[in-house]
Amino acid sequence: MNPLQKRCLILGASTRAAAQSALYAGYHPVCADLFADTDLCTIAERLPLQNYPDNLVEQATSISPISWMYTGALENSPEIIQAISKHHVLWGNNAEVVQAVRNPQKLYQVLKKHDLTALHLREFNHPPPANSRWMLKPKRSAGGREVTVWNREAESYYAESHNKDKLSTDYYFQQRAEGKNYSALYLASATQTVLIGLSAQLVGCHWLNADNFTWCGNVAPVLFSHQPEKHQKLAIQAEKAGNVIAKEFGLRGLFGIDFILETPFLPSSFPQLFPLEVNPRYVASVELFERAFDVSLLKWHIAACESFEQSQQEEFVTTENYSANFSAKAIQGKAILYANCTFTFPLTIERMPNCADIPSYGRLIQKNEPICTVFATGKTIESCQKDLQERSDEIYDALKIKE
Structure with missing residues (x-):
């Protein structure tokens, strides 16, 4: 460890990408995750973890207070975020914000309030017709796991006596939209939200042995250079959604929104971006944008989450964080x-x-x-x-x- 580097704690299902971002930002990462992969152990100090996520709090609070952040799936455990944040300073969104923005009904209400595209929802105890036009999703989703099309087969499965209890308040129905999967990366400060860029999501790829709706990667940045009008209109939609959601829920730092780019019925129609869910944290595409733009986005995440002077805020919103100024190397x-x-x-x-x-x-x-x-x-x-x-x-x- 470089004695000049500050330590930071990173927790989540997988922390390798965030650990590399921390190194790039000049920090020494201390990590605990589900996998403890070999390359993580070569770049970070690793906390021993016997049972993920149950003993995360115990391990995290066993070290002296430092700044910390979380990665994928930990947003599904706001109680853990709250407990660890009592001991360490959080770079990110607190448990209260996470609970609100991860609530499908609250997100839907915010989208409708601002006349943004929104997919209709139904609670688990009011199932829609099993006609494949709806999706059954867990509220504590992670990477598309347990997401299924609501059709006759799914209806029959949950109608069986030994499966009835599985369909509970932990699940909800979301209207199905046909199209391609995209995600948008944002950076929210106290004064504004910036769209860093769009990425294409790899979902359910058979060549990766992934199930139908399992997330299996990203390609970024998405630049419709051959269709500048399309790129501009999609960017405007994504920017508005990010600004509204960040302001309404009080998001801070890096966060992502997953979208479906709907396939229009008519060739002359312009496709719409439908928000699916919000990931209020460091997301998997961050390392791709850092590689593409050769910039430390985690530095800006930290600046957005910490308290800093107005002069620094002005610098934050007028320099390299503008996506328009980014020039992708590849x-x-x-x-x-x-x-x-x-x-x-x-x-x-x-x-x-x-x-x-x-x-x-x-x-x-x-x-x-x-x-x-x-x-x-x-x-x-x-x-x-x-x-x-x-x-x-x-x-x-x-x-x-x-x-």
Whole structure:
């Protein structure tokens, strides 16, 4: 550890990406997560964790108070966020803000209040017709897991006596929109919210062994250079949604919104962005934008979350955080490889280039669990995704588990 570096605590299901962002911002990361991958252990100080997330509070409060932040899935445990924030200074949104913005009904009401596109909702005890036009989703969602189309098959499954209790207040119905999955990355300060950029989401990719609605990566930034009018209109929609949501819920720092870009019925119609949910934290696409723009977004996240003088606020909103001033060096992509069977992780993959989140040798990987992450660059989204698929195939071949 560099003695000049300040320590910061990072907690979540996976912390490797945020740890690298912390290093880039000049901090020494102290991490605890679900996977404890080998490359995380080489760049960060790791807290021992026997049971995620149950003993996160115990481990986090065992060290001296420092600044801390959380990554994916921990927004589903606001009680943990609240408990740890009593001991450490939080860089991010507190438990109260998280509970509000992650409430589907409250989000829907805010969107409708400001005349923004919004998908209709129904509570679990008022199911819609099982006609495949609705989605059944968990309120504590994580990466698209447990999301399903509400059709006759799903209705029959939950009608069975031993499954009836599964459909509870933990679930809700959301109107289904046909289209492509995108996410937007924002940075919210006390005075304004800036759209950093849009990314295309990889969802349910068969070449990554992902289930239908499982998130399995991003490609960023999305630039419709061949359709400037489309890019401008989509950016305006995304900017308005981000500004409204940040202001209404009091969001601070980096956060993301997942969207569906609806496929229009008529070729002449312009597609609409429909917000699906808000991720009020450091999101997976941050490291891609940092690579693309060669800028430390975590520095701006910290500045937005900490108390600072008005002069610094003015600098914050007039310099490199404007997405219009960003010039992407190349399209950046990441893909999460999932296991199609249970297997023991070998040593060979550690030598694979452009790979991260690498499990320890001999670790048992269960079917449908993430294996690792691959990265690629390209001049276009299509070429970047093609490179991701080729590199993923190489790793599956090396592991000898590709169907």
